[in-house]
Amino acid sequence: MPANWAPFQRIYNGRVEWPTGPMTGLNPGFAPTWVEAWVVQGTGTSQNQIWQGPSQSTAQSSWSGFVPAQWTAAEPGWKSGNFSAGPALGITLLAMRNNNTGVHEFDWWVDPITLF
Numbered sequence: 251m252p253a254n255w256a257p258f259q260r261i262y263n264g265r266v267e268w269p270t271g272p273m274t275g276l277n278p279g280f281a282p283t284w285v286e287a288w289v290v291q292g293t294g295t296s297q298n299q300i301w302q303g304p305s306q307s308t309a310q311s312s313w314s315g316f317v318p319a320q321w322t323a324a325e326p327g328w329k330s331g332n333f334s335a336g337p338a339l340g341i342t343l344l345a346m347r348n349n350n351t352g353v354h355e356f357d358w359w360v361d362p363i364t365l366f
Contacts, residue, residue: 264332
């Protein structure tokens with residue numbers, strides 16, 4: 251798996267700004283081309299309840315200017331509701347290009363995160 255979420259993500263004005271994490275395990279023959287990240291947070295009190303809560307999307311379509319070995323999604327997408335400090339879930343889709351063949355591949359990951 252080529253990446254992870256940083257375990258702690260900052261909330262600003264009710265949204266996660268900007269989702270980020272370490273880029274680990276990326277094959278040296280590949281270069282990241284874009285990333286899309288979603289954050290979801292449930293609210294509820296019952297084990298049998300469907301938890302509804304805030305969610306958002308962010309993306310990064312240009313890979314220049316980033317810290318090596320790190321992904322960051324800094325292009326705002328949609329947001330529904332406002333996040334609060336506490337547990338959440340980060341979901342990410344990464345597009346990579348094979349430097350030798352030009353073929354694109356995709357990978358995704360899901361991590362529990364803490365918002366603060």
